[in-house]
Each structure stands twice: as C-alpha cells, then as structure tokens.
Amino acid sequence: MASSFAGIEIGKRSLMAHSTQISTAGHNISNADTEGYSRQRVNVRAFDPLYRPDLERAQVAGQIGQGTDVESITRVRDELLDSRIVGQTNVESYWATREKYYAMIESVYNEPEEISVRGNMDKFWQGWQELSVYPDSDAARQAVVTRGQTLTDSIRQQFRGLSEIGKQIDGDIEATVRQVNDISSQIAAVNAEIVRSRAMGDNPNDLMDRRDLLVEKLANLINVTVDRKDPDEFMVHTDGQVIVQGSLARQIKSVPQIDNNGYGKLVWTDTGIDAQFHGGTLGALIELRDKDIRSEVQSLNTMALNFADLVNDVHRNAVGKNNVTGLDFFVQHDFVENTNGNYDRNGDGVEDSSYVFRMTGKNALRPQEQIGLEGTMTFNGASGNVNVSYYASDTVADVVNRINDSNAEVKAYLDRNSNLVLKATSSASMENPDFVIRHVEDSGMFLTGYSGILAQSGEGGAYDFNRADAVTSLDGAQFAVSPVMSPADYMEVNPAVTGDVRSVAAAFANTIGDADPGDARAAVEIAAMRNTKVMIGTGRTFDDYFAESVTNVGLKGEQAQNQLASQNKIMDDLRSLRDSISGVNIDEELADIIKFQHGYNAAAKFVTVQDELLDTLINRLGV
Template identity: 25%
Template sequence: MSNLLSIGKTGLMAAQTGIATTGHNITNATVPGYSRQGIVQSTTPPIAQGVGYIGTGTEVAQIKRYYDNFLNTQLLNAQANQGSVDAYLGQISQIDNMLSDSTIGLSPALQDFFKGVQTANSTPSLQAARESMLSSSQTLTGRFHEVSGRLTELQSGVNSSIASTVNSINAYSTQIADLNTKIAAATADPLNPPNDLLDQRDQLIRELNQQVKVTVLPGENNMLNVSIGSGQPLVVGVSSMELASTTSPTDPNRTVVAYQTPGRQSVLPDDTFSGGALGGLIAFRNETLDRVQNQVGQIAAGLADAFNDQHRLGQDLNGELGGDFFKPIKAYVGYDTRNSPLSTAKVEATITDASKLTAADYNVTFDGSNYNFERADGVAVTPSSVAPGTPTEIDGVTYNFTGDGQQGDRFQVRPTYQAAADITVAITDYKKIALAAPISTSVPSSNKGNGTISAGVVDATYVDTPLTTPVTIAFHQTDPADKNTRTIDGFPPGTTVTIKQPNGTENTYVDGDTIPYTEGATISFNGASFVLAGAPKDGDTFTIGPNTSGVGDSRNGVLLAGLQTKNILNNGSGTFQGGYAATVNYVGNKTREMQVGSASATTAVNQARASQQSVSGVNLDEEAADLLRYQQAYQAAGKVMQIAGQLFDTLLQIGN
C-alpha cells in the first residue's frame, strides 16, 4: 500500500509543479525577454521484486528554459544593425530637410550674388549698383553662416546623443554584472540555473546591444562576459567596466568615446563602434556630417579665394588696385592636448589655391625633424613632409610651422571645416569694388596700317610690378615684301617678354633680343598681356598703360561674374553651384539608402524575433492545453492515492 501511495504522491507533486510552471508562463507571457519554461520528468528508481522491477513513481528532473543561442545571436545582430541604421537615418534626415529647403539653401544665394555682380557690371559708375552688389554679398555670407550654424547644431546634438548613449551603456553594464553575481550565487547545480534571472540578463543584453554592438561569451557558473569592438570588455564576470564621453583631443567641440580605466581615459577609435545607436551616430558624423561641413566649407573657401584672386587684379573707383573682397580664410588647426607641455609649435594654415582645395582632413605628426602629413581618407599627400620654418603649399593650403615642436607632437588640420562660418565680406565701401581693369590699350589715329591691340589683361604677377606710365610698342618692317623682317620693340628696360603663338608655342626674350611680330600672338610682360593683330605698317605704334579713366570700365567685373560658371573646384572640374548640387545629391541619396536600410533592418529584426519566439515565446493556447493536461494528471494521481487508501481500509476490515 505504501508503494502505491508513494507513486500517487510523486505523480501529484509532478503535476502540481507542471501546473505551477504553466501558470508562471501564462502570467509572464507579456514580460519582455521572458523565455517559456517547462518541466522535464523522469522515473524514480524502481524496486526489485521476485517478478521483476516495480516502479516507484516520477520526479521533476529539471525546469527547462526553452532557449536557442543561435537564434538569440541572430536577433542580437539584427537589432544592432537596426539601432545603427535608425540612429543614422534620424540624423541625416535633418540635413536632407535643411538642404532641400529653398529658403536656406545656398544655390539661390549664389545665383543672387553673381546676379548682383552682373548688375554692377552693367552700370559700374553708379553707387546704387555697387551697393546692391555689396548687399547680395552680405546675403550670401549670411546664408553660409546660417547653413554652418545649423550643421553646428547637429554636431552638438550628436555630441549630446553620444554622451547619453554612453551613460545608458554604463548603466546596462552595471546591471548585467549585478545579475551575473546573483546568477552565480544561485547556480548550485549548472543543470538547474535560475531561469528568470537568465531571462532578465538576456533582455538587458538585447537592450545594451541596441545601444552598441556587443559580443557575448560564456563564463563560469552561468555568467556571461560582454565586450565591444575588437574585444574591449564591458562586463567580465561580476565586474563591469565603464566608457566615458569626453572631448576630442584635437577639437573641443567634438565628443568622443573613451575607455575608462583607473586613473586614466583612453580614447577609442571610431571604428570600434560598428553597430547600435552609438555606431550609427558616429558613422553619421564621420560619413555625412563632417563631409557636408567640409564640402560646404570648400565652396565658401573656394569662392572667397578665387574671387579675391580676381578682385586683386582689378581697379576700384579710386584708381587703385583691388584688395581682398572677402576676408582670407584660415584652416582649422587642432592642437592635440596630449602633446608635450614643452612644445611651442604653432601652425599657420591659410587657404591660397581654390582649385587644389579638398574637403579632406589631415593628420600631422612631428618626428623631431619634419612635420609629416596624412590625409584622413588615405589619399597620398604631396609633399608629405614639411620642414619647420618653410612655407609650403599642400592641396591648396599654405602651411608655416614655427616654434619648437617636440617629437610625437600631433595636430589635426581641417582646411574647410569652419570656412562656411568664417567667410566674411572685407569691403564696406562701394568705391573699393574693383570692377575695372588696371590697364588700358589704345591705337593712335596716326597709324598707317590696320593693326589692332586687344584690351589687355593682367595676371597675379602684375600686382608686384604695376604700370605707372604708358608703354609704347613700335612695329617695324625693314622689307615690306618680307614678313620675316617684322619686329616690335619699346618694352621697359629689364623686362622679360613672352610671345605665345596661336599654335601654343612660347618664346621668351630679354633686353637686346629682336622680338618678331606674329599676327594674333599673345604678348606678355610684367604680368600684363595683350594681342596684336592685323597688318600694321612700319613705324605704327600701340600704347598700353595704366587705366586712368576706368570709372565706366567693368572688364574685371565681367571676369568676376564669369567665376559663376568657371570650373574652379576640385582641380578645375567643378563650379561652385555644381559643388553644392553634388553635396545635396549625396545627402539625398544617402538618406534614401538609410530609409531602405531601415525598412530592411526592421524586416530582419521581425524575422529574427519570430524565429527566436518560435522557441522561447509563450503560446497561450499551448499553455492552456498544458494546464488541462496537468490538471488531469493531478486528478489521476489523486485518484491513485484514493484507491490506495480504499485498499488499505479493505485490508484493515479483513483483519477485523
């Protein structure tokens, strides 16, 4: 009888455990991260009898947690990618909306600016036309400042988001380490771990993984070790490490992530964070925000430099050579805060050639003798090494290193990073606008032939040796029948004359040389150039000299207006408006890419979650069926005990 009672009792207890476990599943079905549990039964050891072994009942061997590590890893990867793409999309959408807004876009302002130049060219002597040109210039620089300010706001927003995300990561790491401690203490038998604590830890890891992509490895006593990037640990057993958001060593306006160790912080490379919201924020900043800031700055710096170069070759209403129309723009130089305190090195970097200017950043290191350059995008730099005290131009920026540098000093140079914020109109007096050309040419009416001279142009070298008095060029031909005897002279003593033939051939002549006359050739000296054409007669002269009455002249203004359609940027392959259009197009395409990526990532997460839930999820219909099954088992086990009791009573009655 006792054996039968024991069998019924074990069945009763097993069914009771099954009912409790099923009820636990039902009540936790909506708890995030909960994994379905179930009982695993086994038979108790039988008793040997003469006729064989008689069973003694059942026992619950394990409360099983339905969990598949492969499916969980798939879900983690999908969620990390989704977190990254969504963070990227949320940021780039703001730039896309800004650039596509015609009220703050640069293209209309650029068009209005050059329209103002053309208006001034039509009536160069009128004050109103020149002041209108100044007004459109101020509007353009204001638009650059507005776009730059909006991008700076986005930069600050990214900084705040990075700091907030790092705080969340640290909080998750601490909680996971605490759960590791509790799980290890509760794991007396590795085969029977505390399932609910495991679920809580896995849910925290999923949430952490949405902030930064993690790698999870098993440890002792059912603990898990969590790391990021190339193996930087966040959780090791019962200990948690901390990340820190700190200021970039080379840019006080940029937040970076550092690994916190006792007594120091080590800045982590940006490529450490390849997924999660943190990875998406950093990728957005590096791939899009920096690029847009640099490219908009390239347009601003390129416009200022090219316009200044041409403006300096003109003549203003006061009869003086033009100065800078825009204030010269200097490159941003970030001095690494980790440089030696003994270093007194200073870097002056000024944009000097718009055509060679790039939208790239540069890393500079001092090896004790020279400053070595590397482009951040990996493109080779020529020259790649600069000696201190030697002004050198690299990619349109002229560098001059002064002071005493220390070996290992580091700098970050961003030529166009702040150019859009720095561009400023240098001229406030309309009379200082140099629309006229500084030289003029003429043909005396006394000439006998039909020779002509072009209006004349100047180049950058003219500024150093401007004409102060007219120069008379005389034509000679000793034999009227022989074109080979045609020559010209009258150039200022000590000057070098260059003759460029229509076919492109150039010849240089100095004092004492006989200079032949070729119809249509370009003649240059002291930075001034003109073309003689036609058939002059012996003794005919041509005059080139200062433009003494250039009030109504707009020849230099026409050249300034021509900069709108001239290929200047990127080694003479793009216009200013073309460069801006390329930036808008890049942002638009990247935004669409992120939108498609976000939809794809959402689908991937849903599929991975569905696969994971097919194993770990609670199905209420199944649980209801299990509840009925265990209820019937409980009732049946009770019936066994009831019958055992009745049999025992019968035996007692027989004995009486």
C-alpha cells in the first residue's frame, strides 16, 4: 500500500524540480553576455509510479503517481548549424587578412605621381631625351645622373616597403602558430574534462560551450572540420590531418628556409611532414608571404635587373664626353665570382651548378626573315621543361614571340645588334633560383647555327645548369652570370659616373674610338627603351610592366574587399540564426522564472496541506 508520507515526497520532488529550474534560468541570465554561452533547459519527467505492471502490486485502481523528477539539464544547440559556422569562419578570416594586408601593399604602390617609381622612371627617360638634344651639355648629363639616383632610391624604397610587409607577415605567422598550438591544447584539455564529467553521468554543458567556442576560435585561424561521432573522442581535422584527437593535441612549428629569404615553412612537430593550411588567418598569411609578396618582390627585381642590364648594355658600348668607354651606368653585383657562373649549390665544397642569367647569340638576325628551319626548342618552366616548336614558314619575330608567349621561365628578344638574347626570369617555385637559365635545348638548328647560341643540336648539346661549366655548351655566345637575389635592393648609379658626369655616354665611338661632337645615338637608343619591346617579366615594355603591376595589386585588393563583404553577410546571417536558437533572451528567462516561482509556491502549499493531514492523523485521531 502507499506510504502515508508519499505526499510529502511528491511535494519535495516538486520543490526540488522547480528550484533547479529557477537556478538554471538564473544561470542563463547571468551568462547572457558570456561569449560562446548557449542557454540551458531543465528536462523534467514524471517520477516512476508506485506500482508497475510487471511487478507484484496491491489491488488498487490504476497507477499511483509519485510526482516529478529532473531528468537532465541540457544546452540548446544546433550542431548542424555549428558545423556550418565552423566551416565558414575560416573563409571570413582568410579574406579579412588579405584585405588588411593588400591595403598595406597598395600604399606601397600608391605614391604621389611625382615621386613614384614610374614617375621617376619617366623623368629618367626624359633626361636621356634631353641629352640626345644637347649631347655636349654637362648640365644634361648631370640631370641624367641625378634622375638615375632618384630612380634607384625610389626602387630601393619600394623594395624595402614590400620587404617590411613580408617581415610583418612572417611575424604574424609565428604569432598565429603559437595561437593554434595553444588553442588546440586547450581543446584537448577540455575534452579530457568532458569525458571525466560524462563518466560520472553529468552533462558538462558549460565545458561543451567552452570547447565549441575554442573550436570556432581555431577555425578563425585555420580551416578545420569537427568529428563528433564518438562522444568520448572528439576530433578536429585540418586539411586531412588530425590536429586534436580526444585529449591529444598535435603541434606545429616553423623550420627556416634559405630559399625563401630565411622565412620558415610549417611542419608537424611529431612527424616533420609539411603542414598545409589553405584557409583562415594562417592560410592567408602564408599565401600572402610566400606567393603575393614574393611575386611582387620578384616582379620589382625583374624590372630593376632588366632595366639596369639594358641601359648598361648600350652605355658600356658607347663613349662619354671624356672619351671613356666600357662603363656600366648602373652597378650590378654578380651572384658568383666564377666567370663561368659555377656555383656550389648543395654546399659540399664542389661546384656543381652554373648560374647564368643571359645568353646572347653571335649571329645577327632579321626579324621579318623566314627561318626556313623546323625543330623544337626546350626551356625550363615553372614545373618541368617547356617545348616551343618552330617551322620553316616562321619569321624570326614569330619564333621570339612564341618563346615569350610560352610558359617557359626564359624570355627572348633581339638586342641593338639584332642578336638573339635569352634571359632568365624569376622562378615560380622556391626550389629553383631566380634569374638563372636552367635548361636550353634545340632539336633543330635555330638556336645553334642560325642564331649562334648553342654549339650542338639535340640532347647532347643542351645547356643544363645542373653541372659546372655548362657554358661549354654555348657556341661562343656571350653570357652574363646571375645577379644576387634582390637586385632592386642594391641597385645604384655607378660611382665612376657620378664622380665625373662627362663619363655619361651619349655617343658611339667613331673610327678612332672617340666621341664625335654632337653625336647622340647612344642617348637616343637609351631614351627609346621606354617603349621598346624588351620583355620585362610578362610585360613586353616598361610601361606594360608598370600597368600590369599596379593593376594586379589594385584588382587583388578589390577582390579581397568584395569577398570579405560577401562573407561578412553570410556569417552575420548564420550567427543571427544561432543566437535565435542558443542565445539567452532575458524576457523569456524572466517569464520562465515567474512560472517556476508559481509552481514552487504551489508545491510548498501542497507540502503544507500534507503536513496538516499528517498532523490530524497522528496527533488528533482517536482523541
């Protein structure tokens, strides 16, 4: 039979349930502004009845209820929505990072017109044009020298501006790596606490909120996905690699690279395997440093190197007012001291490579002449070698354009003497050095007997930089060894020219090797370089280079702004939806508290009534 005190028990359970509900609502209100907190709800159920059908029971009508019971306290959370937010967070932070840094890159290029690199180069060309009009004028020569110095200063300033941004990005990468390691360790620690709490039969709601917040912060730094299949082994993946598995967290570290200006590459500490990140702040920073900034610096170096090389080529063959010849206008520094470009690439003390920047054929060519030859040339490309075919009906200009339009990291043009020139460009891959011709081969005769670069056709006569003295493959062609890594940083006007402006060469030598008064052919030739097709990287002229470089930076900055605005809108919608589900509504919680308070008061009244009934039964019955 039912206990006489059953009513007291029912009232007690009701009081406890309503008290728990009031406390939980108060907990929600107190954490309304806590980052990552999701509101909690008390799940109650009817307590097991006094009699169950499968057990022996007294003969009474129906089941006798025993009040209520708190089954669990759970948080209100949509895991599918959480997964969408985690998946999109890294995209938002990726574009936010790119937008911030491209604003800085644009500031390097957006100099006032009169002091920009392009403005100073225009003045430099104008100086040579003025010298061509007044070839005997020392004042015109001084203007050329001064404008040359101003130009080299502005090129150096732009290089250092880009380099400083690169150093800042590298510092941000190191800081972000520390954050990733710290957050992943925190997630692992929280995982361990959650497992222990669940083992005791609890729902660690606040711990799970903290873990979800940490995962979202991690997703802001790198692209991550979450595996919740096993509640005891919560896992976080990034780019196919596990970064957190239960209570274990993997770490990443930076390993310095000589080929990338000393900047480090990221590897997993436990395996040493490269750590790849293609999203989030860290992914954006790595891409900015190793691709965008590297590309901009390479482009500036390419322009500076070719600019100095072309001006020097004319100037050293011309004669100054003081009849001095053979002087370079700009100072160039070779990467190696060996005259054949031999270099010890692997550092074992033995020269094993040839670093050559330019090859010039010994035969003069006519651009519109049909070559009457067929074959296939092979040059080094970004990934492997590139084949360039030529046919009997092609003109010299056709073949030159076909080389330049290919994906080869070698460019071609005809110099002032109509000789074919092959020049190395910057390398797309960090594994390959910049401004080094790595492979030249011809199955036919265009690069051999016709232009006079290679001594022999076929694979046996190929030039390949992976051996010392590779220049022996050249058929007496002139060549220049490669410059140091960043020519834009050291470029300056030759001190021999600044010391005596009369050394500025405006004329070509006469029959006795002197400069004729009024001869301005060299000055005219240098001034004409402004619009001459000389292949500066992918641009064909210097003006093409400046147009492409400024446009490229502007468009990438615009892309980052547009993508960030779009992603912000997506994330605002997702976060608003999550807040509507998991966020704390103060008015709703207050209404619940009032409801639970009334329930508590009613339960207390019920206990009072039960107390009065028992008092009557115990103290007054039988009196």
